[in-house]
Amino acid sequence: xxxxxxISMLTHASKVDFQIENQSLRCGKQASKIFKTLASxxxxxxxxxxxxxxxxxxxxxxxxxIPPMRFETLGIYIDAGDKPLAAYxxxxxxxxxxxxxxGIEGGQGVxxxxxxxxxxxxxxxxxxVGAFSLADELPTGKVKxxxxxxxxxxDLEPEYAVKLTTAASKDGEKIEAEVRLGI
Amino acid sequence: MRKxxxxxxxxxxxASLGMVVYFSGCMSSAGRYSSLPxxxxxxxxxxxxxxxxxxxxxxEEDEVWVIAKAQKVQAGHSEKDEPGxxxxxxxxxxxxxxxxxxLKHTEVSGKVVxxxxxxxxxxxxxxxxxxxxxxxxxFPLPQNSAVNEFIMTVGDRKxxxxxxxxxxxxxxxxxxxxxxxRAALMTQERPNIFTQKVANIEPGKAIDINIKYFNTLTYRDxxxxxxxxxxxxxxxxxxxxxxxxxxxxxxxxGSSEQKTxxxxxxPGQRSGHDIGLTVAIDAxxxxxxMICNSHVIKTEKVRPEKVVVKxxxxxxxxxKDFVLRYKVAGDKMKSGLVTHTDERGGYFTMMLYPPASLNxxxxxxxxxIFVLDCSGSMNGKPMELSKKxxxxxxxxxxxxxxxxxxxxxxxxxxxxxxxxxxxxKNIRRGLAFVDKLRGDGGTQMIEGIKAALDFKHxxxxxxxxxxxxxxxxxxxxxxxxxxxxxxGAARIFSFGVGSSPNYYLLDRMAWMGNGAVARIGLDDSTxxxxxxxxxxxxxxxxxxxxxxxxxxxxxxxYPGRMRDLIVGRPVILTGRFKGTPGAVxxxxxxxxxxxxxxxxxxxxxxxEHKGIACVWARMKIADMNNQLTYDKTGEIPGxxxxxxxxxxxxxxxxxFLAVDSSQKTAGDHGISVAVPVxxxxxxxxxxxxx
Numbered sequence: 016x017x018x019x020x021x022i023s024m025l026t027h028a029s030k031v032d033f034q035i036e037n038q039s040l041r042c043g044k045q046a047s048k049i050f051k052t053l054a055s056x057x058x059x060x061x062x063x064x065x066x067x068x069x070x071x072x073x074x075x076x077x078x079x080x081i082p083p084m085r086f087e088t089l090g091i092y093i094d095a096g097d098k099p100l101a102a103y104x105x106x107x108x109x110x111x112x113x114x115x116x117x118g119i120e121g122g123q124g125v126x127x128x129x130x131x132x133x134x135x136x137x138x139x140x141x142x143x144v145g146a147f148s149l150a151d152e153l154p155t156g157k158v159k160x161x162x163x164x165x166x167x168x169x170d171l172e173p174e175y176a177v178k179l180t181t182a183a184s185k186d187g188e189k190i191e192a193e194v195r196l197g198i
Numbered sequence: 199m200r201k202x203x204x205x206x207x208x209x210x211x212x213a214s215l216g217m218v219v220y221f222s223g224c225m226s227s228a229g230r231y232s233s234l235p236x237x238x239x240x241x242x243x244x245x246x247x248x249x250x251x252x253x254x255x256x257x258e259e260d261e262v263w264v265i266a267k268a269q270k271v272q273a274g275h276s277e278k279d280e281p282g283x284x285x286x287x288x289x290x291x292x293x294x295x296x297x298x299x300x301l302k303h304t305e306v307s308g309k310v311v312x313x314x315x316x317x318x319x320x321x322x323x324x325x326x327x328x329x330x331x332x333x334x335x336x337f338p339l340p341q342n343s344a345v346n347e348f349i350m351t352v353g354d355r356k357x358x359x360x361x362x363x364x365x366x367x368x369x370x371x372x373x374x375x376x377x378x379x380r381a382a383l384m385t386q387e388r389p390n391i392f393t394q395k396v397a398n399i400e401p402g403k404a405i406d407i408n409i410k411y412f413n414t415l416t417y418r419d420x421x422x423x424x425x426x427x428x429x430x431x432x433x434x435x436x437x438x439x440x441x442x443x444x445x446x447x448x449x450x451x452g453s454s455e456q457k458t459x460x461x462x463x464x465p466g467q468r469s470g471h472d473i474g475l476t477v478a479i480d481a482x483x484x485x486x487x488m489i490c491n492s493h494v495i496k497t498e499k500v501r502p503e504k505v506v507v508k509x510x511x512x513x514x515x516x517x518k519d520f521v522l523r524y525k526v527a528g529d530k531m532k533s534g535l536v537t538h539t540d541e542r543g544g545y546f547t548m549m550l551y552p553p554a555s556l557n558x559x560x561x562x563x564x565x566x567i568f569v570l571d572c573s574g575s576m577n578g579k580p581m582e583l584s585k586k587x588x589x590x591x592x593x594x595x596x597x598x599x600x601x602x603x604x605x606x607x608x609x610x611x612x613x614x615x616x617x618x619x620x621x622x623k624n625i626r627r628g629l630a631f632v633d634k635l636r637g638d639g640g641t642q643m644i645e646g647i648k649a650a651l652d653f654k655h656x657x658x659x660x661x662x663x664x665x666x667x668x669x670x671x672x673x674x675x676x677x678x679x680x681x682x683x684x685x686g687a688a689r690i691f692s693f694g695v696g697s698s699p700n701y702y703l704l705d706r707m708a709w710m711g712n713g714a715v716a717r718i719g720l721d722d723s724t725x726x727x728x729x730x731x732x733x734x735x736x737x738x739x740x741x742x743x744x745x746x747x748x749x750x751x752x753x754x755x756y757p758g759r760m761r762d763l764i765v766g767r768p769v770i771l772t773g774r775f776k777g778t779p780g781a782v783x784x785x786x787x788x789x790x791x792x793x794x795x796x797x798x799x800x801x802x803x804x805x806e807h808k809g810i811a812c813v814w815a816r817m818k819i820a821d822m823n824n825q826l827t828y829d830k831t832g833e834i835p836g837x838x839x840x841x842x843x844x845x846x847x848x849x850x851x852x853x854f855l856a857v858d859s860s861q862k863t864a865g866d867h868g869i870s871v872a873v874p875v876x877x878x879x880x881x882x883x884x885x886x887x888x
Contacts, residue, residue: 084370084373084377086374086377086379086857086859087859088859088860115362115366115370116360117360117370117374117381117855117856117857117859118350118357118358118359118360118855118856118857118858118859119357119358119360120355120356120357120358120860121356127356128356129349129356129357129358130358131358132358132360134361134843134844134845134846135542135844135845137360137361137843137846138840138843138844162860164357164856164857164858164859164860165859166370166373166374166857166859
């Protein structure tokens with residue numbers, strides 16, 4: 016679109032140039048030259064201004080055919096009280112908004128490695144994430160276990176819910192724990 | 199005890215999350231090393247793969263073997279590269295100047311247990327420019343690799359990539375890039391060619407990409423082959439095609455008008471990108487011999503059945519396939535059957551051997567068609583090797599056989615109008631014909647296929663077609679479709695000639711043609727390759743195979759079409775199962791003779807491997823890909839996508855995507871920089887790069 020405008024300007028400038036040339040027949044050569052020069056400069060300025068308004072190659076971006084996207088992070092925290100946490104699995108759901116996971120990062124300490132996800136569940140738009148640690152020193156209390164990188168499409172503000180499927184101790188025994196979303 | 203309990207929990211709770219535990223093989227007697235034959239004739243189509251993870255072996259002994267090969271002269275001086283189009287090491291006589299590239303280093307770490315390899319590849323990108331960049335790198339992986347893990351590392355943060363539908367992943371990546379987020383996208387262009395894109399690398403900053411794949415090794419007569427390709431060879435694309443793989447000079451991106459494009463460094467230029475490789479092998483039985491003709495390596499023997507192999511730093515230019523072969527004690531591997539069961543059910547992979555009785559049966563008369571690729575990319579040493587191999591093959595012809603020699607480049611021509619009897623006079627004619635062949639022109643392989651398969655078959659003879667080529671073409675699907683259409687009763691054996699042949703094409707050709715594939719590397723023995731070929735065709739294959747699985751109730755076995763069994767070449771089968779593995783009975787025909795034999799499966803021969811589900815899924819995808827060459831109903835791509843998404847695997851219709859949404863980088867996303875690569879060792883730039 017921008018390119019087309021620039022071409023139109025240049026075409027118009029040529030017409031002006033032509034009219035000025037006709038005038039020069041009546042008003043003399045010198046006046047004609049001045050007018051001609053001014054018109055050419057004007058045309059060039061218009062063209063340059065139009066080009067300057069065009070985004071650089073790297074910036075150029077056509078109006079997306081996909082809905083607007085925004086990227087967000089979600090921190091996942093688990094609190095197992097005074098019990099050392101060795102393994103966990105949670106499921107993230109969204110009751111509103113179009114959300115897709117685009118990366119899964121680890122949390123703190125022994126859970127800093129990126130957790131695993133269930134691709135079969137992801138195919139069904141369900142997000143199941145889990146990890147375990149064989150470390151001797153395991154965290155107690157509230158610990159950040161994962162960071163989810165998501166892309167949100169559309170205008171709706173998503174509503175998230177996270178459910179702890181299981182949490183376990185070093186011995187593989189199920190332990191009581193709470194999961195929360197944070198930053 | 200505690201660890202065991204925790205692992206039980208993991209299997210219970212997270213089996214489907216792709217968590218993996220590696221299994222240990224069996225062990226036995228002491229080993230011996232010696233010099234060995236070099237060419238490993240492998241069975242094609244055995245394609246496949248699966249999954250594990252783990253650390254390299256702990257070194258218990260400090261024994262070091264160094265297997266060295268003749269040193270070659272490294273690339274010399276170079277002209278300066280244009281800024282912003284990739285980094286390279288420029289070496290000028292008397293003065294060394296390094297201009298860094300966005301891809302600094304690739305580190306490969308493999309672990310082989312039995313016949314299943316799990317390999318981690320780390321690509322280390324770094325921005326040497328004063329503006330942000332997007333790095334783009336076209337690279338190879340083994341054609342049967344099941345890529346199931348992708349991690350983007352930014353500083354000390356690691357972000358696991360997600361498998362998504364390709365189109366969706368590409369859109370999200372483009373948007374993340376536009377908005378200034380660090381992002382990475384990996385797509386598959388061919389089963390053995392991939393593209394890595396990393397966006398918004400800030401000046402002076404680094405982003406690593408770690409991928410992991412599983413694949414099965416090839417095997418023949420006790421020899422395993424572990425291969426890792428390091429460079430995509432320059433492909434020839436027929437006029438009018440746009441879906442190929444273009445080969446263009448560095449800095450001329452987009453000039454090939456192909457969907458995928460590789461930029462190549464000129465002769466004398468050298469990329470600063472280097473590669474390190476380590477592979478830990480647990481063969482389960484003692485490793486007797488080991489050879490690597492492609493590279494200089496160091497080996498550390500841990501135990502008789504365990505060896506750690508490292509690529510020498512003197513051989514770190516990624517311009518040829520790494521090919522490691524090793525021979526184990528006895529004539530069969532120990533874990534013939536590998537299983538895994540999780541909440542989705544049971545999976546198995548089995549290496550099925552031909553019966554020993556085949557060796558005593560005589561072959562029927564043959565009609566041997568030798569087809570030699572004489573295109574420009576074969577010019578030089580690949581052509582010399584091919585001619586040498588072909589001449590040996592001609593001299594080994596038996597009386598009563600007939601033969602034909604066909605050459606192709608832009609066009610095809612042949613020794614005579616029809617195959618001729620293998621008389622001394624005709625063989626001399628054939629040798630003289632081969633002597634005159636030269637490499638030049640394009641690679642219109644379709645002409646070679648037509649010339650080899652488009653004439654009337656002599657029903658009294660078994661037609662065996664042998665292709666010798668580097669497979670450097672971008673229209674693989676057209677070639678495979680033509681083979682499917684014209685094959686008839688012929689059997690195809692393909693030889694991959696050169697340092698980095700297109701093994702995907704060669705493997706598929708042999709798979710379709712019920713034959714086998716072999717490598718002839720630049721430093722391999724052509725005699726071994728040809729002798730292996732004759733061993734294979736000198737006895738009838740076991741055909742019409744039926745398998746009684748005993749206590750196993752099996753389903754969805756792949757490859758869907760059972761391969762014929764050829765002497766010395768086992769076939770890998772994979773499937774779903776219920777029940778308990780026991781003895782497996784095999785029925786088939788060798789010539790006119792019925793053959794029956796039993797494969798005993800004791801606990802000694804059954805292994806456990808978490809990655810088998812991945813192996814199965816990848817082989818299912820490969821099977822569907824094969825169908826795509828002749829079934830254009832339109833449903834298959836969707837089916838492939840479903841399997842790939844469910845098992846978290848790379849495919850032509852899925853892609854790995856990782857976005858770091860925690861922080862936007864400042865400013866515009868900068869320029870795109872393609873990573874240029876050297877032409878493969880032994881390949882001439884002037885005859886291959888447009």
